[in-house]
Amino acid sequence: MIFRRYYTIESTKNSDILKKNFLGQHLKIHNLDFEIYEKEGDIKVIPHAENDDHVYTLPITRLSLVPKSNGTTIKMRSKPRRIDIGGPMLLLVFIVFAIIAGVVLLLKGEGEYDMTSYILIGIAALAFILLWLRLEQGYFDYIRKIKNWVKDHA
Secondary structure, three states: OOOOEEEEEEEOOOHHHHHHHHOOOEEEEOOEEEEEEEEOOEEEEEEEOOOOOOOOOOEEEEEEEEEEOOEEEEEEEEEEOOOOOHHHHHHHHHHHHHHHHHHHHHHHOOOOOHHHHHHHHHHHHHHHHHHHHHHHHOHHHHHHHHHHHHHHHO
């Protein structure tokens, strides 16, 4: 999916040492607290956004530690919380339908609806750019900072 991110981080430390370093830690990103705990054999980085009204899309990050002979491979998977994904997905559906409608009008309108199709495609492109910029400043920035924190502590 478009909102999921996967990273692989190599560490020279043992997986047990890494697990001890990660578990129970808290990290702060943009004045938002993220807790690190173990669930179902993986390490999860979960945001605490109960008290924050201005947060829109937050990631849930899962770290899988794969032991190797000379260290550990950390597989990092991030995805949005289910409660947060509705808005961006609805906007993406609108964008796709607007592009499809614009292309259909352009191809089947025989020159009669060219301006309307250009406007629809332009609105869709503008909405996508604004969505992506907003996600880069929030959701993807959280993921980048969690990734950097994991790299620094691995």
